[in-house]
Amino acid sequence: MSEPSSVLVVGASAAGLATVESLRRGGYRGTVTVVGEEEHAPYDRPPLSKQVLSGNWESDRSRLRTESALVETGAEFVLADPAVRLDPADRTVHTASGRTLRAEAVVLATGLRPKRLPGRDAAGVHVLRTLDDSLRLRAELSRARNVVVVGDGVLGSEIAATARDMESDVTLVGPQAAPMADQLGPRVAGMLGELHAERGVRLRSRAGVEALQADHGRVTGVRLETGETLPADAVVVAIGAAPATDWLADSGLRLDDGVVCDSRCRAAAGVYAVGDVARWHHEGLDQSMRLENRTNATEQARAVAANLLGADRPYAPVPHFWTDQFDAKIQVHGVPHPESEVTVVEGDPAERRFVARYARRGAPVAVLGWNRPKQVRARRQEVVETFSVPALEPS
Amino acid sequence: MKVTVDQESCVASGQCVMTAADVFDQRDEDGIVELLEDQPTEDRAEDVRQAAALCPARAIRVEGQSGFVR
Ligand SMILES: Cc1cc2nc3c(=O)[nH]c(=O)nc-3n(C[C@H](O)[C@H](O)[C@H](O)COP(=O)(O)OP(=O)(O)OC[C@H]3O[C@@H](n4cnc5c(N)ncnc54)[C@H](O)[C@@H]3O)c2cc1C
Ligand code: SF4
Numbered sequence A: 001m002s003e004p005s006s007v008l009v010v011g012a013s014a015a016g017l018a019t020v021e022s023l024r025r026g027g028y029r030g031t032v033t034v035v036g037e038e039e040h041a042p043y044d045r046p047p048l049s050k051q052v053l054s055g056n057w058e059s060d061r062s063r064l065r066t067e068s069a070l071v072e073t074g075a076e077f078v079l080a081d082p083a084v085r086l087d088p089a090d091r092t093v094h095t096a097s098g099r100t101l102r103a104e105a106v107v108l109a110t111g112l113r114p115k116r117l118p119g120r121d122a123a124g125v126h127v128l129r130t131l132d133d134s135l136r137l138r139a140e141l142s143r144a145r146n147v148v149v150v151g152d153g154v155l156g157s158e159i160a161a162t163a164r165d166m167e168s169d170v171t172l173v174g175p176q177a178a179p180m181a182d183q184l185g186p187r188v189a190g191m192l193g194e195l196h197a198e199r200g201v202r203l204r205s206r207a208g209v210e211a212l213q214a215d216h217g218r219v220t221g222v223r224l225e226t227g228e229t230l231p232a233d234a235v236v237v238a239i240g241a242a243p244a245t246d247w248l249a250d251s252g253l254r255l256d257d258g259v260v261c262d263s264r265c266r267a268a269a270g271v272y273a274v275g276d277v278a279r280w281h282h283e284g285l286d287q288s289m290r291l292e293n294r295t296n297a298t299e300q301a302r303a304v305a306a307n308l309l310g311a312d313r314p315y316a317p318v319p320h321f322w323t324d325q326f327d328a329k330i331q332v333h334g335v336p337h338p339e340s341e342v343t344v345v346e347g348d349p350a351e352r353r354f355v356a357r358y359a360r361r362g363a364p365v366a367v368l369g370w371n372r373p374k375q376v377r378a379r380r381q382e383v384v385e386t387f388s389v390p391a392l393e394p395s
Numbered sequence B: 001m002k003v004t005v006d007q008e009s010c011v012a013s014g015q016c017v018m019t020a021a022d023v024f025d026q027r028d029e030d031g032i033v034e035l036l037e038d039q040p041t042e043d044r045a046e047d048v049r050q051a052a053a054l055c056p057a058r059a060i061r062v063e064g065q066s067g068f069v070r
Helices: A014-025 A067-072 A131-141 A154-165 A181-198 A294-308 A373-378 A381-387 B015-019 B042-054
Strands: A006-010 A031-035 A076-078 A083-087 A092-095 A100-102 A105-108 A112-114 A146-150 A169-173 A202-204 A209-215 A218-224 A229-231 A234-237 A241-243 A266-268 A271-273 A278-282 A287-289 A320-325 A328-334 A341-348 A353-360 A363-370 B002-005 B024-026 B033-035 B060-063
Touching: A006 A014, A006 A100, A014 A031, A014 A294, A014 B042, A105 A294, A131 A234, A146 A154, A146 A218, A146 A229, A154 A169, A154 A181, A154 A234, A154 A320, A181 A202, A181 A320, A181 A328, A181 A341, A181 A353, A181 A363, A218 A234, A271 A278, A271 A294, A294 A320, A294 B042, A328 A373, A328 A381, A363 A373, A363 A381, A373 B024, B002 B033, B015 B024, B015 B042, B042 B060
Parallel strands: A006 A031, A006 A105, A031 A076, A105 A271, A146 A169, A146 A234, A169 A202
Antiparallel strands: A083 A092, A092 A100, A112 A241, A209 A218, A218 A229, A266 A271, A278 A287, A320 A328, A328 A363, A341 A353, A353 A363, B002 B060, B024 B033
C-alpha cells in the first residue's frame, strides 16, 4: 500500500501516541486523528503501581507529553469518547458520542482491561490499570490496615511492595510457588519471594481464592479454597488483564487473545494493531506473540508507523521489561521460559546484584539483571540471535 | 542541538545507550543515564531524537525543533 492520506489511531496511550510521533518523525504529513476513551491526556502506566501509587509523584508527572508537545504532533485528539464499532472494509470508526470517523488507515491501540473476580465488587475492592484506579487505590492504602493483593504476577507483586512501603499490613495471595514464578522461573522468583518476606509481606503461595467477603457492601476478607479467611479492609485484584477488543466483536477481524495480525502487525488491509492489544507473528521465533510491556508499546509503534509508510518489514523484537520492587530493579531482555536452565554469569545473588542467563536446549533465551542494569543491557547481545529473523537463502 | 537528561526519572532501561552509545552511557553502579555529549553534532540528531522517543521514563530532553516534518 502506498502512503495513506489519513491515519486514525484508536487508543490514546503509550502505543497510540508513539505511533503518531513515529509517523511524524518518519516525515508523514497526512491527517492524523487519535480517539481515546479516557478523558486524560496520554499518560504512562508503569508509575501507577510505583511512584504515583506511593504518592512520591504527583499524578501530573505521569503525563507522557506536555500540551505543547501534543500540539506539535499536529494530530487531533478526540478524548473521552470511546470507539464502539469498526468497519474494516471502509475503515470507519463509530464512537460512543455518535461521531463517525473515516481514514485510509486505522491503528488499533486499545490496550487491556483488568480481569475481575466474579460477583459484584464491594467497596474496598480495587483493580489497577488507569490513573484514576491508582489515585483511588492510593487514597485507600493510606487508611487501610489489612491489604490483600490477589494475584502474584508482576503487577500484584509490585503493588504488594509499594503498599508495604506505605506501611500497610500486606498479604500477597496467588497460585504460583513464588511471586512471578511463571515469568522468572523458580530460582529468581524464589529470591523475589524472600525479598518480599524479609520486608514483611505475608506470602500465600499456591493458594486459590474462593470468594471475597463483604459486610454492608464493604469488603471484609478474602476466603481461600482451604476455607481460611484472610481479613482485609482493602483488596487489590491483579489476576491479569484481557485485550480490550469487545468493541471489535462484530468487525470481522480475527480476535484470539488480542487482535490477530501478520508479521507486519497488520490485521486487515489498512488496519494495524500495536501495543498490549496486538497479537502478531514473530518471524524470528516463528510463533504468535503478544507482549504486555512498556518498551514494546514504543518499539512496535515504530514498526507499525514504518510499515504504514511502506517499509513492509517484520516486527521481530527482543522483548524487554523491567520491574521495581522494594530496592530490586529487575530487567529482562528476552523471554525467560520458566523451565530454562539458569546460570549466574555475573555478580552474586547473595548480594542481590547479579546477571543471570536463561537457556533452553542450549540456546540462550533471556538475560536477567537484578540491580545490574548496565551489565544486563551489555549482555542483551547474547540473546539477539535467538530472536532475529533468519536471513533469506540466496536463490 | 542540546540534550539534557533527568537522572531522577531515569529507570535505567538502557534504551538510550542501545540507540546512541556515543551520546549516552549508564553508571556502573545503578545503570542511571549519564550524558557523554550534551551538544551532539547534527549527524547524530536522528539517533538522539530516537533515543528520547524510546526512553520509557521520558528522561531525555532534546532542545531545538521536535524533528517532526510538518
Ligand atoms: C500499573 C501498571 C504498571 C506497569 N508497569 C510496567 C513496568 O514496570 N514495566 C513495563 O515494561 N511495563 C509495565 N506496564 C505495562 C505497560 O504500561 C503497558 O505495556 C503499556 O501501557 C501498553 O500501552 P498501550 O498503549 O498498548 O495500552 P494502554 O496503555 O492500556 O492504552 C490503551 C488506551 O486505549 C484506551 N481504549 C480502550 N478501549 C478503547 C476504545 N474502544 N476506544 C478508545 N480508546 C480505548 C484505553 O482507555 C487506554 O487509554 C505496567 C502497566 C500497568 C497497568
Ligand atoms: S532510555 Fe531513559 S530510562 Fe533508559 S537509561 Fe536512558 S535515560 Fe534512563
